[in-house]
Amino acid sequence: MDNDVLRQSPLFSALDDEAATALRASMSETRLRRGEVLFHEGDEGDKLYIVTEGKVKLGRTSSDGRENLLAIQGPGQMFGELSLFDPGPRSATVTAVTDATFSSLSHEDLLRWLDGRPAVARGLLAQLAGRLRRANDVVADLVFSDVPGRVAKALLDLADRFGRTADDGVHVHHDLTQEELAQLVGASRETVNKALADFVSRGWLRLEPRSVVIMDIERLSRRAR
Amino acid sequence: MDNDVLRQSPLFSALDDEAATALRASMSETRLRRGEVLFHEGDEGDKLYIVTEGKVKLGRTSSDGRENLLAIQGPGQMFGELSLFDPGPRSATVTAVTDATFSSLSHEDLLRWLDGRPAVARGLLAQLAGRLRRANDVVADLVFSDVPGRVAKALLDLADRFGRTADDGVHVHHDLTQEELAQLVGASRETVNKALADFVSRGWLRLEPRSVVIMDIERLSRRAR
């Protein structure tokens, strides 16, 4: 249940049981249904969220209305830290891609917490550093890789985080439409569809609605690099 | 001199004079000439650097040898924090684009420092959050903007950080070749050159070797969004 998920999240992992219980007391719960928006890019807000159930997408919209997804976050992962440490409006819109629940913590409460606990601060620094590293990787991919390569990479990442291995391959219930997958890799829906079709015809994977079964991780990984 | 630059850097800004002097004592100096490499992507290393003089480029190389620049850092700015908080090999190669000097601080020393000083930790978190926010902006630009737009944006950013306003416009000594500028915006040298030539023909700017004079910031900004 919730408690377990929270305990695994990077914010809590450095805490002892007692501290964890105390921190949890100052957190509140939110729940959303698929498609509902938690907050919009540009909104005010200083809460940090941790997903306890379901998945969300973090997206930005360009001036001409096109959309781009920065990340998909699932159970145990957090978001909203940006407005927390670097005050300012929210930099992305957060939408539930499945029904989802969150625990949230306000700016003040977190900072108060941080003061006496260098280990937690270090944990958060590590967390942010990791995010930054991955953001840089995304930049490199956009510059160096073609669309099929980025699609392959995205699938592998999703598999890594949401996949379940079975004897016919790795089942990945990503809960994304192809449109969303396209926004995630920064390409058009059509091109992504064609890349997927190509992978299928090579026998690397099988498509199911809002999910894929990866049958040849080896080949797919090679295509991704 | 050096001391002033360090005092302005985000790491030091939250410290009182006494603390700053103490911290400075545990830092060491490095100097590089234009073109020399401080460390390579993949190297081991856990030092954090602050530029005290000159400029460096942080770059990555793809498997097939093409290069991409993540950032240009000048006086007062830091780099190398990633390997610090998220241990692992260096994620980028750092090369001096002008003769340059740095102050550096080791992993251990910094963490020791952090423990008693929540304000410093917060400063670092803010710093990282800012970097992450900007990295996300770069991703959005790669997805949404065309090459001329990205070139315009890069020039404005460089102007913001290294520009000097004079009566004939903003002089930006970026110290980058067009090749490097191209790597910074993720495009080919030729296309960047053509974009620049176009801006010149419109009277928005004037080109000088390794530097530009922006004559119509207004128009250039409009082209950038």
Add this chain to the structure above:
DNA sequence: GACACACTGTGACCTGAAGCACCGACGGCG
């Protein structure tokens, strides 16, 4: 002064991917 080399400027192609148009399949819902 002259040679070399690194950088800039510009044209002629070629190609990956976006855009468009359309079709079929599914899943609510009146």
Add this chain to the structure above:
DNA sequence: CGCCGTCGGTGCTTCAGGTCACAGTGTGTC
């Protein structure tokens, strides 16, 4: 049950931008 909206699949056309090729222009060095 049939209608409609969302989603997935596929061809055709168009175009931004990468690649190639080459010509100027500095600038440091012997």
